[in-house]
Every structure is written in structure tokens, then in C-alpha cells.
Amino acid sequence: MFLFAPKITCPHCLAEIRIRKSLTSCRVCGGEIPPQYVYDYAQHPPFFTQVFGWSQVGKTVFLQALTLMLIKMSNIWPQYSWAALTDFSQCRIREIRQYLAQGQMPGPTPRGVQDVYIMLLKNMERWGSRTLVARDCAGEIFDSMHVPLEEAPYLLKAPTTFMLIGPEGDPSNAGGRSMDMLLNNYINTLLNHGVDFNRAGRRLVVVLTKGDRIMHLPANLRQYLEDDPLWNAVNMPESVQQMDAHAMSQYVNKMRRISDQLGAWVARDDSGKTFLRIAYAHNITLRFSLISATGDDVGSDGLLLSRLAPRRVLDPYFWALEMQH
Ligand SMILES: Nc1nc2c(ncn2[C@@H]2O[C@H](COP(=O)(O)OP(=O)(O)OP(=O)(O)O)[C@@H](O)[C@H]2O)c(=O)[nH]1
Ligand SMILES: [Mg+2]
Ligand SMILES: [Zn+2]
Structure with a gap:
């Protein structure tokens, strides 16, 4: 009777499971399946987010700032709304609002399997609806050419991975860690799990983190970073100009030019090449x-030196959506 029932992807273990009446947990891993995740599933397909980067590169703060922006986008996307789908997700979002807004940085993410957080994003301009499924992980797991997949569960299946790279001299690059080495670990891990790069190309959004700290950034790139119009707009108490389809298309065109320029800039040294x-x-x-993700530097006490003002943190996510088109 259930043979032809549509399938959904479990947000925890990514198994394909059939929708039955009163489906509340996954038959494969036992994880909670939120009712809003299943309801109208095809209208808001899951969007798995995997971050990849050395310890202290800024993965957790990026995910937090991204979440904060996605919450606030209801101020400037005309039809958009969001919802946390599990108690854990709601707690996480409360925490982000409390601590990040006060400028308090998170501690290092511990090893082990982190809880998943699931947010329904309805009617985004340009891309429509998606269910964002994200899971943080500890940077130490990327120190090996054999990344433990149970701690980075979306690495194989997510169509796009965010690869985070810190500025020169950043603690994340201590001990001779370089961006080419990080990519080597990514490739080796996937090859180990039978991924055939020739048959199925992969997509990476290379996220250059802590832009506020990058020295010798070309002036136009610095200006692009600092002139992010979105943080100010989403914080306007009065209604501001809405980002409609036309405005989004202009935003993405600019993002494309900047991506090309960043690619050329990355090639300035041997590791980038x-x-x-x-x-x-x-x-x-x-x-x-x-x-x-912060907009400014962080003191040694883990507190932001000035008010939080994330810059361009939605860009990587926009890229991931754009590449799914
Ligand atoms: N100046 C500046 N510092 C940042 C920014 N983002 C993160 N940081 C700093 O980098 C530190 C590490 O950031 P996390 O997000 O915790 O790093 P992580 O990659 O999650 O690290 P692990 O959990 O250990 O893998 C933070 O405590 C901040 O001090 C940024 O945008 N600008
Ligand atoms: Mg972390
Ligand atoms: Zn499952």
C-alpha cells in the first residue's frame, strides 16, 4: 500500500524514506522527522549545508551569522518567512540571537556528531523555498586525508560544500596548514568513498573568512566587502526598499564579477595556484x-571590538542556491 508513497530524504542520515501517515522518526537512524519538514515536502526541498575548513577558520561564526541574516531577511524579501523546525533548532536560533548580537564568540566546536538544525525558508526571492539543513563540525576532523564522514555527514551527498579559508597569518593556518592541503584532504576523502570526479563534478564555494582582517586586499574587493547593503537594510525599523527579483538579479551579477576577481586574487601565491x-x-x-561574519576584529577575551555587522555572509549561500539552478 505504501509502495508508491513519495520519498523524502532523512535530514539526519540522508536515507531515502517513504512518507507514511504519522511519520515522526526515521526508520533507518531513528532521528526525529519534523512534521513541517514532511508537509508539502516537494515545495521546499531540503538544502544540505556542509562546511569544510581548518580549526578556528570561522565555521561556527559563519553559520551563526548566516542564520541571523536569514532570520532578518523577512524585512527585505517581500514574500519571505522562516521557521525553526525542531526544538534544538529553535534553541540554537535563540542562542545565536543572544550571544552573537552581544558580540560573544562561540568556543571551539567539540569533536563528535553535532545536532542538526533545520530551518524552513519560504518564498525567498529568486530561489523560492528550501529547507536549510545544517550541522556544524570540529575543524580538527579536516586535519586528516581521511575525514571521518560520520562527523561531516553531508560531505558526500550535499551538491555544494562551503570551503572556508582564513587570511594569511590566521590561527587557522598555523602549523603550515595551507589551502591546497585542505583541498587535497577533501579530494582524497571523496576518492576514498568511491566518488568519480570525472563522472560527477563537484561544486565548492570557497569562502574567504575574516575579510576585515585580510591585509593588502585589492581596493575594489575591500569596497565590495564594506559596502554590503544588506545588514543595514535588514535592521531598518521602518520598511525599506524590498529586494525584488530585479534587485536580486543585479546582486547576483555583481557577486559573479567579484567571484572571478577573487579567483584571480587567490592565484597570487603558489598555494593558491x-x-x-x-x-x-x-x-x-x-x-x-x-x-x-563579525564585521570587525575580536578581542582576546572573545568579545567583539565593535557592534556586530556581518558583511556579505549571505553570498556563499546565494552561490550554493545559484549553482543548484
Ligand atoms: N576578525 C574576525 N574574526 C573572526 C571572524 N569570524 C570568526 N572570527 C574569529 O575566529 C574565531 C574562531 O571562529 P569559529 O567560528 O569558532 O571557528 P571554527 O572554524 O568553528 O573553529 P572550530 O570549531 O575549532 O573548528 C572566533 O572566536 C573569532 O575570534 C570574522 O569575521 N572576523
Ligand atoms: Mg566551530
Ligand atoms: Zn535517518
Whole structure:
């Protein structure tokens, strides 16, 4: 009777499971399946987000700032609304609002399987509706050429991965860690799990983090970062100009030009050149974003030096959506 019932992807283990009446948990892993995740499933397909980057590169703060922006976008996307789908997700969002807005940075993410957080994003301008499924992870797991997949569960199946790279001299690059090495670990892990790069190309959004701290950034890139119009707009108490389809298309066009320029800028040293060449040789499509999740530097006490003002943190997510088109 259930043979032809439509299937959904479990947000925890990514198994394909058939929809039955009163489906509340996954038959494969036992994880909670939220009712709003299943309801109208085809209208808001899941969008799995995997972050990949050395310890302390800014993965957790990026995911937090991205969440904060996605909450606030209801101020400027005309039809948009969001909802947390599990108690854990709601707690997480409350925490983000409390701590990030006060400028308090999170501690290092512990090893182990982190809880998943699930947000329904309805009627985004340009891309429609998606269910964002994200799971943080500890940067130490990427120190190996054999990344433990149970701690980075979306690496194999998510169509796009966010690869985060810190500025020169950043703690994340301590001990001789470089961007080409990170990509090498990504490629090796996927090869180990039977991924055939020639048959199925992969997509990476290379996210250059802590933009506020990057020295010698070309002036036009610095200006792009600092002139992010979205943070101010989403915080306007009065209604501001809405980002309609036309405005989004202009935004994406600009983002595309910046991505090309960032790609050229990354190639300024040997590590960047190697990165681009090994990506090309493995059929990996690259897009580049430059972000500052905080907007300013952080003191040694883990507190922001000035008011939180994330810059361009939606760009990587916009790229991931754009590449799914
Ligand atoms: N200046 C500046 N500092 C940042 C920014 N984002 C993160 N940081 C700093 O980098 C530190 C590490 O950020 P996290 O997001 O915790 O790093 P992570 O990649 O999650 O690290 P692990 O959990 O250890 O893997 C933060 O405590 C901040 O001090 C940024 O946009 N600008
Ligand atoms: Mg972390
Ligand atoms: Zn499952």
C-alpha cells in the first residue's frame, strides 16, 4: 500500500524514506522527522549545508551569522518567512540571537556528531523555498586525508560544500596548514568513498573568512566587502526598499564579477595556484566569496571590538542556491 508513497530524504542520515501517515522518526537512524519538514515536502526541498575548513577558520561564526541574516531577511524579501523546525533548532536560533548580537564568540566546536538544525525558508526571492539543513563540525576532523564522514555527514551527498579559508597569518593556518592541503584532504576523502570526479563534478564555494582582517586586499574587493547593503537594510525599523527579483538579479551579477576577481586574487601565491589547478584537474567548479561574519576584529577575551555587522555572509549561500539552478 505504501509502495508508491513519495520519498523524502532523512535530514539526519540522508536515507531515502517513504512518507507514511504519522511519520515522526526515521526508520533507518531513528532521528526525529519534523512534521513541517514532511508537509508539502516537494515545495521546499531540503538544502544540505556542509562546511569544510581548518580549526578556528570561522565555521561556527559563519553559520551563526548566516542564520541571523536569514532570520532578518523577512524585512527585505517581500514574500519571505522562516521557521525553526525542531526544538534544538529553535534553541540554537535563540542562542545565536543572544550571544552573537552581544558580540560573544562561540568556543571551539567539540569533536563528535553535532545536532542538526533545520530551518524552513519560504518564498525567498529568486530561489523560492528550501529547507536549510545544517550541522556544524570540529575543524580538527579536516586535519586528516581521511575525514571521518560520520562527523561531516553531508560531505558526500550535499551538491555544494562551503570551503572556508582564513587570511594569511590566521590561527587557522598555523602549523603550515595551507589551502591546497585542505583541498587535497577533501579530494582524497571523496576518492576514498568511491566518488568519480570525472563522472560527477563537484561544486565548492570557497569562502574567504575574516575579510576585515585580510591585509593588502585589492581596493575594489575591500569596497565590495564594506559596502554590503544588506545588514543595514535588514535592521531598518521602518520598511525599506524590498529586494525584488530585479534587485536580486543585479546582486547576483555583481557577486559573479567579484567571484572571478577573487579567483584571480587567490592565484597570487603558489598555494593558491596549486589550489586552482588541482580543483580544475578534478572537475571541481569553484565560486569565491569574501565575508566578514563579525564585521570587525575580536578581542582576546572573545568579545567583539565593535557592534556586530556581518558583511556579505549571505553570498556563499546565494552561490550554493545559484549553482543548484
Ligand atoms: N576578525 C574576525 N574574526 C573572526 C571572524 N569570524 C570568526 N572570527 C574569529 O575566529 C574565531 C574562531 O571562529 P569559529 O567560528 O569558532 O571557528 P571554527 O572554524 O568553528 O573553529 P572550530 O570549531 O575549532 O573548528 C572566533 O572566536 C573569532 O575570534 C570574522 O569575521 N572576523
Ligand atoms: Mg566551530
Ligand atoms: Zn535517518
